[in-house]
Amino acid sequence: GIQVEQSPPDLILQEGANSTLRCNFSDSVNNLQWFHQNPWGQLINLFYIPSGTKQNGRLSATTVATERYSLLYISSSQTTDSGVYFCATPNQGGKLIFGQGTELSVKP
Amino acid sequence: EAQVTQNPRYLITVTGKKLTVTCSQNMNHEYMSWYRQDPGLGLRQIYYSMNVEVTDKGDVPEGYKVSRKEKRNFPLILESPSPNQTSLYFCASSFDREGSYEQYFGPGTRLTVT
Numbered sequence: 395g396i397q398v399e400q401s402p403p404d405l406i407l408q409e410g411a412n413s414t415l416r417c418n419f420s421d422s423v424n425n426l427q428w429f430h431q432n433p434w435g436q437l438i439n440l441f442y443i444p445s446g447t448k449q450n451g452r453l454s455a456t457t458v459a460t461e462r463y464s465l466l467y468i469s470s471s472q473t474t475d476s477g478v479y480f481c482a483t484p485n486q487g488g489k490l491i492f493g494q495g496t497e498l499s500v501k502p
Numbered sequence: 503e504a505q506v507t508q509n510p511r512y513l514i515t516v517t518g519k520k521l522t523v524t525c526s527q528n529m530n531h532e533y534m535s536w537y538r539q540d541p542g543l544g545l546r547q548i549y550y551s552m553n554v555e556v557t558d559k560g561d562v563p564e565g566y567k568v569s570r571k572e573k574r575n576f577p578l579i580l581e582s583p584s585p586n587q588t589s590l591y592f593c594a595s596s597f598d599r600e601g602s603y604e605q606y607f608g609p610g611t612r613l614t615v616t
Contacts, residue, residue, distance in 0.1 A: 425599075425603060425604065427604065427605065429607070435590055435610045435612065436607075436609050436610055437592060437607040437610070439606060439607070442604045480545075482605075484596075484603040484605070487550070488533050488535070488550060488552070488596065488598075488603045489535070489547045489550065489560060489561075490537075490545070490547075490594070490603075490605055492544055492545050494544060495544075
């Protein structure tokens, strides 16, 4: 089955810094989602981005499907950005295959 | 507001006492599923449902039951909970968008079985 790998596994930033999180997948996909799991455990949808680029405030995402990767950009990071970021893609049965996540800590 | 709701959000119970975690979505989605999240193991699918009265096992179905009598509801039933079912549980729903599935998650249920 498809494999999803994320990097880096951990990231510590000073408030105001920018960062790029990467998601590689082993096969072609027709859906790629990014989620943020906040410190309270909630999974928040960030982007549905099978291809191209989308922006939402300080966050943006780009998926290059032909090269099997997606990037999540966080600009001017804030302490509320802390948590774990997951990318995920569904298999043919609809089950989401998650990466292992990037744990982000933003220090004031 | 489009959303997936779960109840309860937190539950501490004892071994063997039957419990039900409810899940409801207001987006008219056909597809619903349950995941559990454990440290070091990531999110694993328990059961899923492609539509009303259609359910199937995911990766870790042992010890769980589900039902899909209405499109909006997909409860998770633990007939005889055990401590190894202590976990964070998520319900998700999605629609088939041209062969893909954009999924929406509920807020999670933290279950502790003593």
